Amino acid sequence: MNTGDTAFVLISAALVMLMTPGLALFYGGMVRNKNVLGTIMHSFILLGIITLEWVLWGYSMSFGPDHGGIIGGLNWFGLNSVGMDPSADYGSTIPHMAFMIFQCMFAILTPALITGAFAERLKFTSFLLFAVLWATLVYNPLCHWVWGVGGWIGSMGALDFAGGTVVHISSGVSALAAALIIGKRLGYGSTAYIPHNLPMTITGAALLWFGWFGFNAGSALACNGLAASAFVVTHIASAVAALSWMFMEWLHRGKPTTLGAASGAVAGLVAITPGSGFVGPMSAIIIGGLGGAICYGGVLLKSRLGYDDSLDVVAIHGLGGTWGALATGLFASTRINPDGANGLFFGNPGQLWIQFVSVIATMVFAFVMTIIILKLIDLVMGLRVTEEEEVKGMDICLHNETGYSY
Amino acid sequence: MNTGDTAFVLISAALVMLMTPGLALFYGGMVRNKNVLGTIMHSFILLGIITLEWVLWGYSMSFGPDHGGIIGGLNWFGLNSVGMDPSADYGSTIPHMAFMIFQCMFAILTPALITGAFAERLKFTSFLLFAVLWATLVYNPLCHWVWGVGGWIGSMGALDFAGGTVVHISSGVSALAAALIIGKRLGYGSTAYIPHNLPMTITGAALLWFGWFGFNAGSALACNGLAASAFVVTHIASAVAALSWMFMEWLHRGKPTTLGAASGAVAGLVAITPGSGFVGPMSAIIIGGLGGAICYGGVLLKSRLGYDDSLDVVAIHGLGGTWGALATGLFASTRINPDGANGLFFGNPGQLWIQFVSVIATMVFAFVMTIIILKLIDLVMGLRVTEEEEVKGMDICLHNETGYSY
Amino acid sequence: MNTGDTAFVLISAALVMLMTPGLALFYGGMVRNKNVLGTIMHSFILLGIITLEWVLWGYSMSFGPDHGGIIGGLNWFGLNSVGMDPSADYGSTIPHMAFMIFQCMFAILTPALITGAFAERLKFTSFLLFAVLWATLVYNPLCHWVWGVGGWIGSMGALDFAGGTVVHISSGVSALAAALIIGKRLGYGSTAYIPHNLPMTITGAALLWFGWFGFNAGSALACNGLAASAFVVTHIASAVAALSWMFMEWLHRGKPTTLGAASGAVAGLVAITPGSGFVGPMSAIIIGGLGGAICYGGVLLKSRLGYDDSLDVVAIHGLGGTWGALATGLFASTRINPDGANGLFFGNPGQLWIQFVSVIATMVFAFVMTIIILKLIDLVMGLRVTEEEEVKGMDICLHNETGYSY
Amino acid sequence: MKKIEAIIKPFKLDDVKDGLSSLGVKGLTITEVKGFGRQRGHKEVYRGAEYQVDFISKIKVEIVLESELVADAVKVIQEKAHTGEIGDGKVFILSVEEVIRIRTGETGKDAI
């Protein structure tokens, strides 16, 4: 065991934990005043729900002993045999517990990302049920496929350093499914849904950026050159994507916006995530630069296609994650990470195909499962608040609170 | 000396430092608009006052060479002989300075916790005096009793990993004393004291949660399996308590509130603090789950008993800390920490008794001393602002500022 | 390579990154409502611009192979040959990449500090151009002079642990130049520019304080006794300066203000920066105490001298940095850092002279260059927004957004 | 000249504004207000304590216009602000003695 590696992973876990409240602010600032608490609550309460789910069965399903490449067993139920000594498979220089809790933070953040799609209209009880089912039936299997020892996507040789498929594509396409099933907000098309507090949103974006260092660099599970490299490309991609989104919007709409810069930064972080441990700085500039532009394009597409993904989860996480996963198949280099593989531009076109398969598999699985889960919940208890509640806002109607009382 | 351990403790110190501004936001959002700055200032200025106090005499009184188990000597006044080399007693692999500054952050946070009890009505000068006296006469001795080499509570074998008695019970019962002596806010019973900015409060709770990883895991003073374990149980207890408070309130009042979830998270963090280095994950679920429920009950009790503890310090820190200290006597296990002891459920009923004695001693000492200090200050300079100032608010009257100017 | 050192420097880099959004909040809360986003954007977008500049040519100009003590070569353009192995010169136990990204965060923060001087009136396009030119022509050379191997100020023996000259004096005098060239805000002298959101400002100050631990302690480039010592004196100076500014204002204006306490904390952090790796705790009390008082005085001076440095960059960073750099020449001690030097009070008057020279050189260079850059931009594209835009605010006019929509 | 003061539900503002615009109303002024009336407020819960909040957010629309237009304007408001549920609000009509446009100094009808 190594104290430096352990310190790095534990602090990284703390940073990733902070991303969920960071996301709460990022999203919370973008909704209308009357829904700020409801939106923040979606993220915040996942810290409660998913932690419990993860400790009880989620971690075991994701990383426990493999069953046919599909799912982990329940042998580690309740963290049984997850102890203070290193696990052979997951971070050989850090306590197994440290790996488990680091991964716990990922499991929390991922469903929190989805909540942007159905902000301002979902019933809270339905949301709670959705969270548990989605974590169990979508996140855990996917996580096992990609990162669990024996998981079929990982075994296939797909590269996903910190969660392009597991975290971003999965949440992005689930967001699309949710937006389609749950339907548009009242007044869609006529009402202007103007962000009620952009400084809050930018603060959230900053916390996400900060926490993402733990997310990506921490995924090295050790504190070495690779961790430093992942840290660097994460920062670069975010920076360049902030610029790229800003300039795109400037060209298209005539003004550089702060929400655009913040959104671009997040888009860049998403895009670099899968490749963060495999690509170098110059590749990161390209990945981030195109990432910002692609996600901006995705946001525009939304209004064309007409689904109401309130806070653009599909465009930023779905599209950004897809771009990142494919870009890993283009820019990955064994000079950065000898344990990885080369991508197309480094002479290995096969990797792009592997990445492509992993993307499609993730998309299909997450999309179909999310639809099934939501249809089921709709049947049992309904999904949307009443029209009256939607007009009055989630805060008063679901939580009997108001965000601000001046 | 070990770089990984040192990195962990220094970063932990930074995290704990952030808890004080986190608390400022947690509390600041709960008061009325007109008192937001006054409330934030209570915490913020303690970063100034207590740091100075600690560096000059506080650290020496707390950790300096023991006198009869009661108090440390002034040999280390002004950090004399507190250097860059490890101390034999406090963290043998980290610079003595690192231990000192880590503990400094605890010394700051503890009186800051109390300020929730007398928010919206205390004179600022009286507050400053109170802070210095309380730190010197209550915190430093208590800290020595429990953590100082030779301190009588620690020598007795009481287990307090990160401050159940020293930090939470002491601040909780001092809060009760303060609420009783200082009296109710104007309009108590008729005015609705509605939080003016709940997103601020939730942001504060998130920063507390984040910082608490440093608080509890950092208390291992090294970065090993125990640190990882403390990190994990901290997270679990907080998560479960957030759920438990939320469900309690849902049952009792019909709606799940965000303030409830945030308050529960803090309650869980309090409850796990003393046992964080001694208990396992399943115990943490129970400690957190009951912690959330007990503290919720404590909040309800307040209105029954009729003292005006503005922001529920007694219920959350007093009650939560007491539960945590006793729970340590129930759930502690030498399988988690061989340097600890077993609790009742692991075959050692004696530990519960020791914990009980440590709780009672802390309560009596902190309560009596706080009353004496406040009575004294009242005599010398008064405690409360005038009625007119209370109506107009602390911000304008004490600080000549307003929080928001739109 | 050492994992503990690497973990410390990488996490420190993350902390320093957070200072830029922290500054955005610190500044954003102090401007009027209509300019909150424009002000935040100034800092935020620098995360984008300067990262790109740094990665492409900035790092190479600053730390690349020396040319005559004046500038680094472009050999490291695009991070060419900046890899995962340690560099011999910059942190021999950490990846070169880690040093590079740690320094990148400094390069971002420094121009962000300047933005306080011209808040509420600068054209955004002119700002972007200014940022790139200033980073390239002022920051990079200065950084090389002081910290680059072979740089003339460093070679002279000037002590600047974490950026008194490079970061604070350079930004402070550039701020003065900018305030003079760009001119006063409309209504200067008659309009009250009252901070629109002080809780935001205090949150920003807290994040700055938190991040500054990485800034100063991380500058040890290792996690040892010196890092711990730098951490400790940083905290002490900030704490004491918060008190000192508060008491000065209390004496002078009759009330202790929260903005004063927050400003003082920042002033203390500035003042201790150059000496943080060379002075002991008692010296830190003096440096912080006088730092707070001096910067408060500087703020008063502003209205006497009549330039409109909107958010007091000159007083806090210029004056505070100067005091800190000179104080290092007074209080430095080889007992704290054997690789440093003794100051006047430890028997080496020569050091004060060296510090003095480094201060003057920095001031003259930064002042003259900034004037040239701004005059040039003025010629090409103008500097200020129109009067109408200034009245309506930056947010609507430059970014087509509004901060808050209730 | 008359002044119409209409207290309406906030989410009806856009409809009302558009309706009045079509009618040829050139200017109006709105204020965020809180109303107390037949419509009951809501409960808020903070840490287990329940508070009855009686005041409900409303928008006050003020339009000064020529007397002849009042009937039509009121009709438009009534249509556009109508939901049929309690709390739809009120319209008050007051008399205005004079109107002056600051920019030009015009008065009376010309100033509206």
Next chain:
Amino acid sequence: MKKIEAIIKPFKLDDVKDGLSSLGVKGLTITEVKGFGRQRGHKEVYRGAEYQVDFISKIKVEIVLESELVADAVKVIQEKAHTGEIGDGKVFILSVEEVIRIRTGETGKDAI
């Protein structure tokens, strides 16, 4: 019908509202306003600079009611909003020509 506009101290709002309710007033509308009057404002200090802020937060209460009730309502307001100190505020009475309830279309007395 008349309209009462009362400018009062914010912390007196609950008392005034309860007083008027007891009197049988069915509806009222409040607005957060700022007042300038005999009551002096306060000083604010930011970074050593002192600003005089002349405007003081007040609440404007508007009640439209039948003429016969005006005297009583004014009396209640005067009692409930009274502290005896400068800045207690003013009551203005204006004439209202017509009242319409949006929900039902009722007018006049019935609409109040």
Next chain:
Amino acid sequence: MKKIEAIIKPFKLDDVKDGLSSLGVKGLTITEVKGFGRQRGHKEVYRGAEYQVDFISKIKVEIVLESELVADAVKVIQEKAHTGEIGDGKVFILSVEEVIRIRTGETGKDAI
């Protein structure tokens, strides 16, 4: 007695207030309002979507004063709030039937 309601540009408030003070006006009340008029609003852009925001921030100044002072007060407002550009605002004059000072119970002229 009359009531002047002036809708002005926010940054002209200090000038108007000072002008009225010099004239001997002892009290006034201001409200943050939003106006819709000839002056066009602004565009806002959020994630590539453009919104037209028609309402512009204005300040409503209300002054109750003796009828004889109205003309002068209006003149002052017109001068001080004038920029010559669209959106300078309007002044409305209404009749007030009674004024009561809450603190003293004075009525009429004495209460202003």
